[in-house]
Amino acid sequence: MTTTLPPVPPSASRERPDHPDVPVTTLPLLSAHVLVPLYALTLVAAVVVLAGVRRSWRWCVVAVLAGAVVGTLLSWFLGDVLDVLGIPPTWVDRIWTGVVCALLGVAVVGLVRGRRLTRVVAALVVPLALVSGGLAVNRDAGLYPTIADALGQSHVPPLRLPDDPDPGTHRADAATWRPPQDMPAHGRYGSVRIPGEVSHFHARPAIVWLPPAALVEHAPELPVVVMLSGQGPGAAPANIIEAGRMADRLDAIAHRNRGLAPIVVMPDQLARASNNPMCVDGPLGNSATYLTRDVPDWVHDHLHAADPGADWAIAGFSQGGTCALQLGAGRPDRFGSWIDVSGQIGPVLQGGDDTVSRGFRGDRAAYAAAQPLRVLAERAPYRDSAAFVAAGSDDSRYGPVVPKVVAAARSAGVTVTERVIEGGGHDWHTAGVALAEGVEWFAHRTHLAR
Template sequence: MPGWLRSIPIEDVGVLAAVYVVAALLVVVLVLPRPGTAGRTRTRIGWTALAAGIGAAVGLVAVWQVVDVQDVFGVAASTVIRAAAAAGGAGVGVAVVNLVRTRWWRKALAVVAIPAVLAASAMMINRDVAYYPTLGDAFGDTGVGSLAFDEAAGQDRSLATWRPPADMPRTGTVGTEQIPGTVSHWHGRAAWVYLPPAARVAHPPRLPVVIAFSGEPGGPSDVFLAGGLQKTLDAIAAQHEGVAPVVVVPDQLGSYSANPMCLDSRLGNVATYVTVDVRHWILDHLPVAASRKEWTVAGFSEGGTCAVQFGTEHPGIFSSFIAVSPELAPFNRSVAHTIAVGFGGSRAAYEAAKPIAVMHRIGHYARTRAIYSVGGLDKRYGADAPQLAKASRSVGMDTSYRVFPALAHNWNTGSAGLSWGLQQLTSWWRLPA
């Protein structure tokens, strides 16, 4: 895909308006009666209205089946999503009617109208959930390739004494890396990695590191594309002499819609992959500090639940965690299914693995920072984060909690929560002023 086409910002108001107007004009022209007798015109209007109604119903049923019945996304569909599906279905219905017993030019308009209406509907839904920023992202052409870095250059330099060289880049860079599951035997998709400007010089300092996770369904790219994380990290670097955390987003899912719940189970040894394979790969390949003080785990939705799991279960590795819209416990389809596939059928093991139970079992967390956030319109998971925050405070964690009033359970919240959480940790990591 050409660069100019790939970079079209499909969430931009101007781009959206242009697509909406084109789709609407095509449908209006197709709705206008054709020349002919009054009786034929009334018949055509009747068929058009019927087709539009059937199309709208099909769109609504599709959303109901995928979102409400199959619960593919773990949250209810918004009014915008349902309206977009209905409008798209109605528009397709109008176009289909105009493919039958019409002049060639109406058939041609109908053929053009179908993809235009579907594109407008899809873009409206995408804008609502804030998932794909550009056209290239939507088609899997992100323009991001393998990461290029100098593995061993100057990793013994202290951040406290390091000074930025004159030739340091002004922004960070993002690339992909395949992190092998040497110990865990986990086979994940390529991780996405962010290196701040301070990591892109000949002798970088030992930097803080964040292991971050996407939600489910999803993948590592979501954190940067839907979450807009590079913009936040570059802003942090600009305020702190080019220093920001190295961020590694491994694949804790395995595929777009899988959910092994960040456990070691029959679904895969994801916990070992993250705490052993990913951690050792980071220490061996990237200019990061080894101390727990500089290690953070973060995520949104299912990834936020993972962040709480790792942050509470492994305080010796992570001194802080950022959980955006997390759940109270690992969850896959239902509690019964979760226990069956994640805990070998043991209810006791499931209860013991709940983060609040883990907190109470450990009892006290020294020098640990917990940061929670949630969308105020998140009706499904909105009550979980405050319970986790309360439990974190009770075991001595330095805890922050924030509600984003006008946001729901989508990547608008994921982006806002991760950005806010990272900003909260700049003094925790002792970044240079």
Template sequence: MQVWSSWLQSLMRVRIVSGPFHDGVLLVAAAGLLILAAWQLACFDRVRLLWQLLAGVATGAAGLLAAWLISDVIMVFGVSLGWAVIGWAAAGFAALGFVIATAVQARALRRVIAIVMIPVMLVAAAVQVDTVFGEYQTIGSLVGWSPYQSVSQAGIARPTMTVDQWKRRAADGDLPNMPSTGRLFSERIANTASRFRARPAMVWLPPAALSDTPPKLPVLILLAGQPGSPGRAMQASGITALLNDYAAAHDGLAPIVVSPDQNGGDTINSLCADTAKFGKAETYLTKDVPNWIAAHLPADDAGAKWAISGFSQGGTCSTQLAPRHADLFGTMIAVDGEIAPTSGSVDNMVASYFGGDRKAYEAQVPVNALAAHAPSDQAAVLAAGENDTVSVDNVKTIGAAARKAGWDVTELEAPGTGHDWHAVHAVLEAALPWWCARVGLGSSSTTTNKTWKDYDKLEVLQ
């Protein structure tokens, strides 16, 4: 049983977007196509090969059209998938058409190879689409597998000092024992105030927080997109690796990261609001989650030392909640967010989510929330992938509204990315050190003079 459990855990940790599994799938797919085509040529039957290739071209064109319609015309996912995704979908359809046509026309072993290649082509196309998005990083993330202990079982100590006191101890060479890297936990946060049905949250604690005498640390709330989950937000963003590197250079100091579930399921869009349709998501995020953090983690007081960040629908939530709850969040970092919370038409949302109350919906629109709660001394990093032109426009619109409301605003574009987690990673790589400096982390022995323009993965829009 122990051997089986160990093998299963190893399987769940296999990376999808890079490494041996990713490269192996693509290699087998390419080799299969070459073998089938070469075998047909070796049989001197170029007519059948031509028909097989034409079948591939036809299905590829059909796949291209279908993906484009779904992505950019019908917009099933609310945003464009981008041409990289559309292109890989078309390539997958083309390869599938070729191997199916070969399976129909071939005989014996070649037919068997063609049939075997059908699922291989499907997997290869799916892997490449996922690589573009960066959503599912491991096999375990596909099935929601979590190997993580809960915070309540780990015996995390209460804070005993400030960050400045920790820095002074570091300067004196008198830091307490702590691990060399941070640690991930899974936790079901009590929904006492909201009764909102959330999935378990993910929590990352830096080395300093895992010591017996931790300091009070800043907190970052990280929200996934929709569909999405706290686990995928932690994995796909790459935030734990970024913060482990930061902590290694700053005497174990880094922010606490909590990724709560703002939706309750992959097929649910709560709008991050208190609604009649899916319950009190806003109350959960702004009451239950902060209350749990204050009671169980070595966290600084909410407000100036807290930030909220998110991607896609999570980015939209960030731009809704930060201005509406300035007492909780001094900073927001939003990537590829929408101009407004979206789940169908506005009329449908007003009717089904807000019981016909148009003002309740309008209050959730970021530009309206910013204006309604102005002036503010909060800070915002608003960003989008270069190829997600709709989100780039949203950044400019929301950025202008935030600046008018008194916010300290930075607008960024991530070249070579789209509506994907690669944009998020590029933004966090620069935004996390900036925010950490803003909230007082770091040490006298490790300083940085980097500015936004020093990060080659970003362009500063404003």
């Protein structure tokens, strides 16, 4: 069963420690209240420049057309030919690249042929156009909700773990547990350090979300979802909370189920945003051991969680979705379920040769053995594994991977739920919805949800 989650407004009463906010860095970059005035100011400045050089209207026409053509070619070359971000540009990206270059053409005409005031305004058009275009693309991807996020400054404070009045004792079964009167209305999340004691992987701080049922005395033993972000500029566990709005979505799941929901652990599988260890153990870091040994060990020692296996799921978006496929196929003893949102068909860097040389020390046999579709075929049948595989309907790069993964998993005996997010691309809007639906699917699978 899969339930489509409606948008949930951020809750001012969600439990989180107090921490100072700097107003400028918390400016909401995705809000129409910020973007519309900026777009209007940019348009007005461009009109002022055009009015100041109206006698050179032919130059203006040439500049606008040339700028639009250059922008179109630039978007095609960087996005489709060089593939600098690993995903093709959306139509929003392409249009805004053309608009920005057209505005820059207007600014050039104003600087060359305008009088003093026109040149001053033309100089202002340049940063206005660049910022407007950048924020429009950012809003389309849903990546940086605030200036702090764009600067790599997370708003996620340290997690305050609940007190354990009965350490080491048997936990109540979630199926028979009843919520107490003093149970919080919302879950709690925060950052934690999960050391790589076995893997020696140098992970950045993780984020943990605890449902309301985990915040009371005699909390029940709860399933666990290990959820991974993507890889690329600004990639970090905080993307899941801030760009994916996961805390609000998880609160909605818990609210429908008497405060019960899986514990969601969001570790760092990258070590840094520009790194991609591909969720294997290799020269780029022992990411696989970190996720299958160090993270479960920390969860067992600090949280009221079920043991790894049938009551654990590995989930992720983009590169994190590829990791979910890899570890779900390769380690069903640790993760009985997996949630793959917009993942690739297997671990990869920029190209096949680069992947083998940098990620597997040139060992092609090791590279081939790490391909999850091969693992699925070789380890079949999977008698107890289940998968939730999703992508956006407009994701032309990773959407076509879904039917291939679904077919291979079903052939191996995995119970698969396939989901296509209508109108979704390869972005955090799609990822937030699909990951939350995957968590609810897992909650039904583990009998938390009714």
